[in-house]
Amino acid sequence: MxxxxxxxxxxxxxxxxxxxxxxxxxxxxxxxxxxxxxxxxxxxxxxxxxxxxxxxxxxxxxxxxxxxxxxxxxxxxxxxxxxxxxxxxxxxxxxxxxxxxxxxxxxxxxxxxxxxxxxxxxxxxxxxxxxxxxxxxDLEKENDFFQILSPNPEEPGVWVHQQAWFSLGNFTADTKATYQLHSENSGLYVFVLKGKAEVAGNELSDRDGLGIWETTAVEFNVEKNTQLLLMEVPMNLN
Missing domain, CATH: 2.60.120.10 (Jelly Rolls)
Incomplete structure (x- = not known):
């Protein structure tokens, strides 16, 4: 990682x-x-x-x-x-x-x-x-991630011309969560809208960003009253 x-x-x-x-x-x-x-x-x-x-x-x-x-x-x-x-x-x-x-x-x-x-x-x-x-x-989940964007018009959320997946997470309680990447060629960019979370050994707070790649899953320790945006994108531009 x-x-x-x-x-x-x-x-x-x-x-x-x-x-x-x-x-x-x-x-x-x-x-x-x-x-x-x-x-x-x-x-x-x-x-x-x-x-x-x-x-x-x-x-x-x-x-x-x-x-x-x-x-x-x-x-x-x-x-x-x-x-x-x-x-x-x-x-x-x-x-x-x-x-x-x-x-x-x-x-x-x-x-x-x-x-x-x-x-x-x-x-x-x-x-x-x-x-x-x-x-x-209608897509929102409490204390878990929910998808808002993908490459597929049939999936939840909007779609784009790219192998990209975006998710939001609204956490009202201290939570442990896992995000599974869709491809080994992807990276995940985590953006903290508000609150605090520990991700891949990094302590993140309001408006911090963390890019993660060369992994298949990312573990989160999220504090209550935290909102996260996850953006999974290809790391190689062809």
């Missing part, structure tokens, strides 16, 4: 006034040659957007883009004709493929919105762009 630890206070940071963003991996003006990506996981941005503000229309291509709202409501519009609002308890996915334009704004005028923006390298280029969002409330 190999690991790489990214403590919360080592992330890149950009405060634009309307946007306060923390970057686990190199993004925009933040560049760290040792933190460009973790396997197919390219971007993990922890964003807070002021009320009534947001990202104007901008392009993407050949990337799988996942948004996970943590609080508030985010209004999405894109060049495919989609207009939607996503809130905590939902997940949004876009396959940018041959190219899309979209905008994202805080739907609320008076309160900030918080969300994770995640980019995953696809295993197919120039696919037809698509958009989807789902509620994950």
């Amino acid at each position: 190999k690991t790489i630890l990214h403590k919360a206070n080592t992330r890149g940071h950009a405060n634009h006034g309307w946007l306060n963003s923390y970057h686990t991996f190199s993004f925009a003006n933040y560049y760290n040659p040792e933190r460009v990506h973790f396997g197919a996981l390219r971007v993990l941005n922890d964003d807070t957007i002021d009320g009534g503000t947001g990202f104007g229309t901008h392009p993407h291509d050949n990337m799988e883009i996942i948004s996970i709202p943590l609080s508030g409501a985010l209004e999405h519009k894109d060049s495919m004709g989609n207009t939607a609002v996503i809130e905590s308890g939902e997940v949004q996915v876009m396959s940018a493929g041959t190219g899309i334009f979209h905008s994202e704004y805080n739907k609320n005028k008076d309160i900030p919105g918080k969300f994770l923006q995640i980019w995953v390298f696809p295993n197919k280029k120039n696919v037809t762009p698509r958009y989807d969002q789902i509620s994950i409330r």
Whole structure:
């Protein structure tokens, strides 16, 4: 087993006034040659957007883009004709493929919105762009991990053009848990949304990240009132 630890206070940071963003991996003006990506996981941005503000229309291509709202409501519009609002308890996915334009704004005028923006390298280029969002409330399990993303449209959660699986865990009690990786070629990136957990000999707390690879399973000792996001991705980019 190999690991790489990214403590919360080592992330890149950009405060634009309307946007306060923390970057686990190199993004925009933040560049760290040792933190460009973790396997197919390219971007993990922890964003807070002021009320009534947001990202104007901008392009993407050949990337799988996942948004996970943590609080508030985010209004999405894109060049495919989609207009939607996503809130905590939902997940949004876009396959940018041959190219899309979209905008994202805080739907609320008076309160900030918080969300994770995640980019995953696809295993197919120039696919037809698509958009989807789902509620994950019916998938939730207490004190265990539950899947919110996979490569298969038939599995629970949203799907992407990559051999990737994302899971969330909401722990209301001290818990021991195990995550089984789907492939020996995968790595697991653990991101602590809140709380504390001991993972692979590392003590993790709010917004810490830990990459783990060359293993088939990962053991967790999780304290109560902890929320974890697990992102399993291929470690080799072909």
